[in-house]
Amino acid sequence: MTDERIGEGSAGQAGERVHAFTDDALGTHDAVALAALVRDGEVNPRELVAAAAARAARIDGALAPVAYASYDRPRISRAGVGGPLWGVPTYLKDNVDLRGLPTAMGSEAFRARPARRNAPFADQLLASGLAVLGKTRLPEFGLNASTEFAAAPPVRNPWRPSHSAGASSGGAAALVAAGVVPIAHANDGGGSIRIPAACCGLVGLKPTRGRLVGNAQGGKLPIDLVTDGVLTRTVRDTAAFFAAAELHHRNPKLPPLGLVEGPPARPLRIGLVVDSPIAKTDEPTRRVVEETAARLEAMGHRVEPATLPFGEEFSRDFLSYWGYIAWVIALTGPVLLDPSFRTGRLDGLTTGLRRRFRTEFRRTPGVLRRLRRAEEVYAGIFRDHDVILSPVLAHTVPPIGHLSPNVAFEELIERLLRYVAFTPVNNVTGGPGLALPAGAEPGGLPVGVHLSAAHGQERVLLELGFALEADRPWRRIED
Template identity: 90%
Template sequence: MADERVHAFTDDALGAHDAVALAALVRSGEVSPRELVAAAVARAGRIDGALLPVAHASYDRPRISREGIGGPLWGVPTYLKDNVDLRGLPTGMGSEAFRARPARRNARFTDQLLSTGLAVLGKTRLPEFGLNASTEFATAQPVRNPWKTSHSPGASSGGAAALVAAGVVPIAHANDGGGSIRIPAACCGLVGLKPTRGRLVTNAQGGKLPIDLVTDGVVTRSVRDTAAFFAAAERHHRNPKLPPLGLVEGPGERRLRIGLVVDSPTAKTDEATRRAVEETAARLEAMGHRVVPTTLPFGEEFSRDFLAYWGYIAWVIALTGRLVLDPGFRAGKLDGLTTGLRRSFQAEFRRTPGVLRRLRRTEAVYAGIFREHDAILSPVLAHTAPPIGHLSPNVAFDELVDRLLRYVAFTPVNNVTGGPGISLPAGAAPSGLPIGVHLSAAHGQERVLLELAYALEADRPWRRIQD
């Protein structure tokens, strides 16, 4: 495929508006939800062959809910990731190991998303069971990055990020078990907030694990869209154990103490990413925040334990596939990454009690960091989005794992500890690929992250792919 930039922005009902602006146009009567859906469907048709982000389409029957009618995001088209149930559409999980059948009911999160007023047009592709950091497959064609189609859009919410970055919809569902909201946001120049564990309703898959790594959310092109979604979702369900979030509408006034982390104990950050993080630190200092270099107490043992737990998840999938997914589930059809992770877990399963004990302890360690800091600034990834094939599940397992550990070196901490983290666009590499920076905060402090995000966006508006 030619190495090109692909987008669908044009002069139609969607224009270059974000979701908040589109919902306002619907409320004023200037456009109708039907017009927005028609424009999004037309845009999807223009980019689908180049990017391949859609797993299942429901263009003739967009999904809405009665609760969502007139909601804050009423009429805005979106997509749901293909690892969450939507009644009447299959949930394929990105896998060839089973035949997905139409779901009988919505997942709890699907109802929460629909309650905001969004209209779901279909489901987006993800790598097998969301285990990889690139949306690539053993035999199927990959999802491609709209900014540079020879490269990965990240994962596991790669299909969602490709659709939003390319302008098909302004907002799309994503979820995150090791970075899967924040990684594709960084690769595609988007905003991606992984909320505190428990902020939204419990994810059906994550809630069954000994340590719940998975949180749902969205990827967007503007901070206010992310803020609007979480405020709207909170109207459907608010966790009384967390501080209420409400609608965050702009930068905060408080000056913060921000810890700066540039390298991971397991990977050296590339020059372009390092420069983006350091420039962001300088911008925050110019706003009056105090940025101080720091180190995080999560080293190589944490990475080994996280990898072992990832292997445990793959083992559970293979063991229970016939009971949970499909009686015809064939473990022999799992891709090379899932199979390798399962086998690595089986070889060292006696480590599991210690792995779980150490990972559970990290929540308190993480909380301790924020007794001295209001936020932590770091890269999202150790290097920019790799070319298609670099993280293919067909790469030899040991080499693939080594590449993943050198790439996904920052995001898993927030999944294990349950703390919130946000990926924000921070310029571009010489290749033109987007670079993301990562901000973390204490449990329940998404407001801190959104206020910093607003400030950075106002200081230097994000690059637009159509420019």
């Protein structure tokens, strides 16, 4: 269907939704439905690519989500021919190598050159049958919680372009929410799948560490925070992708996931956490989380108050490790990225984190020791609960500029800590977390809820996602 509210290169009218849904080969289908149409011969992959390219052109000026496009030469894999998602168009985030396209990581600090080979995860994604049309924008090195830049235009939220699309997978979230593609790659080192999912009304699963092939960046760090995944508009698309990814690579140390197709078969013990130990949740977010808890109780699950044993010391340690990552990037950039790398071109957030680490580097051994112990603490939570329900974020989607890298560093850090108060726990501990678009604030911007489970228990999270989606289907931006 067509919609007269579609952006035409400007996002100045802040209250208008921007989307590209129309009566073409993509329609309003999700990835599972499109793959079925391809298998049945009702549509061919070339038609889907052409439709996605046309849709991207319609919204790119308003939302700016695309880093590099390759519409005339979509990347497909022989291993993916006939795969579960064969022919469905997607994008790869611009911090994962894809042969022939640059990997700029959202930074102006170096000149990105075309990658010579695919990263292991790119091969895993392609093996599912997806066709990659290009790469999506992210904030510099994925360090921010909003896809904003020191000088370049930000990625904007399709639900309200005056507001953030989240980060660091903000470009991917904008494309999926706006209807350009039904599924796009995302990755998560502190909430970067789940944050943009919450901001843009999407489903985002950060899997257990090791569920998918290792991420090239995260695997080089003392504590691997980064896991790859996807952003989708339906739970079944997320479930289908992880089932397809498991056909390419399955970690024998984790329980097999398989294809999850419906709600849980038994009542679950759900712990309810409304406030983070470091930030009080705002009223619109609290309301959505409590309404979700009531819905789960009505389904027969037992919901009771719980607490997260990760307070201010954990937050300080995570901030120190965040600074360590920025310091490593600056130190190794000329060798690992490109000789053109210049630290003087780094944005204010990366520069501030790097400088902060240099003033407190002596804390690093203790920081690493405590963060490594957090995995055992996290596992203990699930002796009494099957799932923890919480907000994804401590407050609703901020306007563009609130988390800009041009904000004074100390103020920006305080804003980030008050906002991203829940998601880093799953990155440090390696536990899975699922963001679901369970509601909205009074102005219509999406509000997400977060489900956490024990290591290897993504199936439980997806089953609860199916139950909540069936009980009250997610809002649609095109309605």
